[in-house]
Amino acid sequence: MNRRKIIEENIFKFLSGFATYSLIAILAFIIIIIFVKGFNSLSLDMVIKTPKGGYYYGGEGGVLNAIIGSLDIAFGATFIAILIGMPAALYINVHLIRYKRIQNTIRYLLDALWGIPSIVYGAFGFTLMLFFGMNASLIAGIITIALLITPIVVRTFDEVLSTIPIGLYEATLALGSTKTETAFKIMFKQGFSGFITAVLLAFGRGIGDAASVLFTAGYTDLIPLYLNEPAATLPLAIFFQLGSPIPEVRERAFAAAAILTIIILIISLTARYLSKRYSKSNLK
Amino acid sequence: MILRRFLFDRITETWMVTALVTILLLPLIIGIALYLKALPLFEIQNLPHLIGSSEWLPTDGKFGFWPFINSSMYVTVLSFIFAAPVCLLAGIYLTQFASKNLVRIMQPVMDILAGLPSVIYGMWGILIIVPFVGNVLAPFLNINSSGYTMLAGGIVLAVMCIPYMLNMLIEIFNTVPIGLKEASLSMGATFWQAVKHVVIRKSYPGIISAYGLGLAKAFGETLAVMMVVGNRVQITHNPFKAGYPLPALIANNYGEMLSIPMYDSALMFAALLLLVIILIINLVFRYFIYKTKTR
């Protein structure tokens, strides 16, 4: 009887430990594969040149157009997402602080919104584009991605804001601030770590998403100069080049993937580092 | 001075309210827009026929979505079978057995896994999973397969969904009060019995919800699956054959969307279908989670 219990415990301890460590192994496996494949074909040309004639048959050039396009879209979208998301999160935690039910309902809806897949946003962006008579362009991509990442900004920022004790809010009001001043001057500062995390998370999501820009941003070999020009993006550059039958082009897809992975790694590690640092300084 | 302050206050408050309302109305606006675009399709075929028929001949104006819905569900369930036990076990290990150091290491690991773009997963799938299925697994089972299969899609999806579900499970397990575990242990349960009888039981609704939300995420995932799943319109229950999930249908055909009559309506209907299914799953299970959290 007792032996069986102990054996059961050991089996499950082993299995669950195995599951956990295998996750670390899978991540290492993915990153190693991407880097080994990518660094073989990664050259300076990849990062500083746009595709030249014959590029898609193995000719000269790089993916600078996609790097710039992705950065443009991610920065633009993050900017819009901050403009909409930051005040919304503050409003939930300052003006609605006494209405727990409304707060919870809003959080519930935002969480559900977070679950909508990016392809749906892409299709929606496409209908919007047709409605306004626009072509696939930088601005259409920016707006679509902004819609996609705004719920992330709100919910992540909100998560940190909601832990701020109500006493701080009351103390500020007692000093004669209006609610809005409290929101932007005090709550924003107090929740700054959450804000940083939210922005970086949204930026990372924006730069890596492909399904939504597929419809809206288009693809071009040129670096976009104006908002109404189409723009290439890194994920799509990888996707298209992987589909090519020519080995050299596929090699370049690997290199582009390595570049994208490095960007994502930097963003998520910075996010964790900064949020830790700021939440520490908040405690002092 | 006071007037300016007051004015500033009004303006910013309006800005805040507008922003919040816009976000909250977003799913509704998306739904309406997609519905309006899909409307012409409803005029030639009714909804049950659209969903139930498996005739897919866009050039003849025949749109039956069943092969795509079937593929989507198949791939999703497949990924769930791989991901669910791993998440549950890892969640238990990280909240009950693991040292503080391991937890500290796992945090960025899950962050990165969750943050990697789907195109990266897709590429990894093409480089590793597809050859593995096609050249190792299929010959081993005496099956002829290219490797671009629903099985490959399921495996890649499973890896993508694990950090998402695991995060939720950890949060849920951490809300079980330690006193409950102490109560069970003090009655002579072994550690594992306490986990089994108390932690898992107490989190039961939460586990179901996390799984439900994981399924919804898998159902809507586009690029990674599309890159490895083969994209062939057919109804099959063989994991070693190709499938064609709904999101892949939309993404693959956007180019010729406007060249075939009604095709754009059909694709927008597919998007609407995805939105409705995923939104409903999300609303139901999120509600579950809120109920258990507030209790």
Add this chain to the structure above:
Amino acid sequence: MYLQNSETMTKQAPDITLKPKVTSIVKINNLNVHVGQHHILKNINLEITKNKITVLLGPSGCGKTTLLKCLNKLTDLYTELRVSGKIFIEEDDILNTQKNVPVIRQKMGLLSQLPYPLPISIYKNVAYGIKLKGVRDKKLIEYNVEKYLREVGLWNEVKDRLHNSPTSLSIGQQQRLCLARGLAVKPRIILADEPTSSLDPISSKIIENLFRKLKKNYTIILVTHVLRQAVRLADNVVFMYYGEIIEQGHSKDLFKNPKTEKLREYMLEGN
């Protein structure tokens, strides 16, 4: 400070042990607990007498609860705790034993600050520990569930809804259910960690009366910071302050003429 303590210790120890028929069930030698740099239990030496109510008294945060959790090795759950020393329970050194921990824990029933009913029905809550002991006979389990629910005076209140969730009970009832559950594993010792702190006065009184009744068959170790509860219930009192035992002895002697300044202060504030 330390010397003074050990002096009072040696003076009192014979007091308890020399009396006829009094045997100790728990012996603690040089118990130390650290968390990181903090020394939260310092050189605890203690003997606990069988079939008496021993009260661990002291202000919040002085280590009473930690001491209690050391006794049934729940300290294992908190990996940051480092425990050293010896704890003998019926001559078993539980800190350095190869014996099965669940078997040791079944010698003690735990009653914590908040009632923690398991997420199963009322009936199964009591049956849980019995089943863990390997009893499979349904009749026997049923008999025992009724017996222990009667022992805590809960039977008549719940007999019609045995298969409902315990969340439908009041907090006081839940706490009694937890007590019944603890008794059902047939422990020798009941560990009670401020069991009445979250209860209303009526429920508290019921629990206290139960303790008086139960001490015939069980040894009760009660943690509390409420002085009056200690006065009402205690046979022996151990007064703790910042991780140290300041004073211990028979309840009547101790409260009549406290030997240390600390206890005197505490009693003044308590009243």
